[in-house]
Amino acid sequence: MAEGRQAAARRPLVFAAFALPTLGWLLAFFLVPLGIIWLYSVGENVSLTRVETTWTLSNYARILEPEILELALRSLRIAALATLVCLVIGFPMALVIATASPAAKPWLLLAIMLPFWTNLLIRTYALLNILGTRGRLNEALGWLHARLQGTLELLGLDHPGLMSEPFRPFTFLGTETGVVFGIVYVSLPFAILPLYSALERMDKSLLEASLDLGAGQLTTFRRVLLPLAMPGVVTAAIITFIPALGQFLTPDLLGRGQVDMIANVIERQFKGANDWPYGSAISMILLYATFILLALRAFADARRSAARDAR
């Protein structure tokens, strides 16, 4: 309400009082540092501590080496899988919250956000106990296995080869599965919010109209609910995928060095190998990917609203 009711030019001093601190801070502590990375990414190490910008593309070229390329592909794969799982689990959860009674809604939202308000390290560390070979997840699976075995025995269906062997615990730590699990764990609440937001704003009478016209629940979901919730789904996908791609801690702790992602390589350049230009270049690639995704989304949004205005 009453947004933007003052033209900046009319009160330049007041405007400056508000604008300078904000823009100044962003310039000094955001744009300049990013600029430095960008310069470094096209630079070289001339000494142990100095980097000179020589406008070389050699750092970027190194990314095309097969090892790094495979790592990049793995990162994309893991991030995409984690995003997918977050959407699949998150959508029904968001649906439940969006259609809950007004009294229950804030509590349900709190319930899913509370785990999110703990330190990332603590949350990831907690998974070590869950995903280990003698961890809680394997314990639960083993228990299920035993129950299943017992039931089959009871029914006289136990054959050698079919579930007759003792339970062999799965290895989660040090595998891609474990890392995906970890990323889903830390990202899920964050994916639910935009889904919830889109579903909450949906016009219920559209769903009723679909039922009224003879569609079943599943058809209504497929042909009316989902298409109309799609912008929310896309937003949720993007804000899950980007951080997932740049995950450092999860592959580090849960991957045990076997499942390095992009961010782990970057970290090595700065904390170990001291190859800052190379690390900067990889960081820039991540940034480019982020910007491309955001630009695509903005472009699609603009095209949709321009087409609407043009009619």
Place this chain on the structure above:
Amino acid sequence: MKEPLAADDPILSIRNVSKRFGAVSALENVSLDVQAGEIFALLGPSGCGKSTLLRIVAGFESPTSGELLLDGRDLVRLPPNKRPINMVFQSYAVFPHMSVARNVGYGLQMERVNKHEITVRVDEALEQVRLGGLGERMPDQLSGGQRQRVALARALVKRPRLLLLDEPLSALDAKLRDAMRLELVDLQSRTGVTFVIVTHDQGEAMALADRIAVLEGGRLRQIGSPQALYHRPVDAFVADFIGTVHAFGVTRVERIDDALLRVQADGLGDLVLPGSLPPGAFEGGRAAPGFKVVVRPERIGVVLEPPGDAGRVVVTGTLGDIAFQGQHSIAEIRLASGRSISAVIGGDEAAAFAAHPIGQPVYAHWAVEHLALLPERAG
């Protein structure tokens, strides 16, 4: 107004339907029948339960108790998508992500009608609502009135047994309302589909419907044709809801003979009314609380000199504001008790009265036959 079709059995039978939301009762023991081929209106103030009843018929709510029969068969067990009933929602609920043609064809797709037939029927339906040729447009390119017609076409193309309309004219401005009203009546007579309309606007109901059910507080007050409701309201509530009345509290009712009553009313003194003792009034004088005598403003005349006619009810008052309404005007008369009543007067009369100042003593009069003795609420 055409007569409802002389069907033997009603197409829709609502029997003793009640609906409770927790402790609150939205509908109490409502029973009514809708005849095939008629336009039936559910009329009442907001919160009276009419929308709840409509949603129960459509299938989006289930009754707490009672029966619902369509063509004699139980409806309550059927989910909304299986009922041969379609609804035009108050917000029209046109699917924003589908074109007009796909919107209209959606219901036919659900019936697994083959593609060719869908195209034919959709085109037909669009022609019927005067949207022919607009099939490829998207809903956000249409005006509100056009979107309403898409919703109509979408429902009618399925040839439902019953079409439900939730406040179809409320969102339209006066001119559009008249035009749409005529279109709806025309559409109904061409298709022959039974319409059930929900509205809070009595003028709309009277103009559109063959029969009206007046609801208030979850209960059915009266059912009848617009004329029956207007001229023979069953209680003061209906009398005032359909059109306007001026009501005067009754303090005594006495039976003079089989056809005459002596009534004592606030501000009107003793009156002799034709009629018999209404149920609920006591013999021998003391009036049951809640009885009123009512008169419609168009029956009231205003004069400067006391009218000589016997047999007319006369009250004195002072002239108030005269509101110009075009064809006629409404004159306000302030009575000694402090309340005001209004009289409908013609253009010439209005001009004549306008020459007099506010506060000018005047006489309001009407025939005693135009007074009706009614309970506040029947039943």
Place this chain on the structure above:
Amino acid sequence: MTHDDALAIAARTRANVVNPLRGRSRPDAFDYSRRWSLRTVFALGCVFLYAPIVVLIVFSFNDSRRGGNVIWKGFTTKYYAKAFANEELMLAFANSLTIALVSTVFAVLLGTLTAVLLWRFRFPFKPLVEGLVTLPIVIPEICLGVALAIFFTRMGWMDTGGLAWPLNLSNITIAHITFSFPFAALVIRTRLQSFNVETEEAARDLGASEWRVFFDILLPHMRPGLVAAALLSFTLSLDDFVITFFTSGPNTVTFPVKIYSMVRFSVTPEINAASTVLIAITLVLTWAALRYQRTWKE
């Protein structure tokens, strides 16, 4: 209360009131939250989210000496004592709290200026500035962490061993402010959007100057937003790992970095104990926020 009001309220709360098991009314078409299949999915999702944390808290009482604190060996509280006795850990904790406090103050300040800037004024390239302000929270954390690390090194600020407390935390604090203030601005701006301009005009009409209007009229309206923004910034700061990790110089110990090195070294219930304390603090803060919100709403 009229019948109409009662009906309206009843219709709104009906999902609360009707017991689904009584069979009297089946779930309405779109009461997804009342369908048992979806309720199960939600419950399982919550189990998924909470189980690891609950396990972590439980295992902080585990009497395990070595072997990764995965097998339960018995109940003890000695690791809490050990954690509190661990000087470096306590120092790290104090440092993280200090950083959170300081960064919150500045994040709210900066966030307020930004929110008012975007809410009040029209100026060329405004969409660009809006995008710019949200950028720090949209890009992957590691990029921001690395960029700031290089920046501080370039500035020669990284070696802060010589500086007295709390200045040695300044790098990390600056980093935290940078990624919190956009969130703070968002929250405050939302609150501003519900402001009724006419109250400001009424104040002007009665003779108030620009500054008086700001302090007497605008600021009080913003207050719930400011508090929400403060709590949000504090939590974000306390929860951060990646950016803290990169901007911590060799001489500064912060809580997440300390825990990280402890995990690398050996997994013991001491880590669980320290983590549980942090979780408890978060819970207390959340509870305080809820209490405040409730009194504000009234």
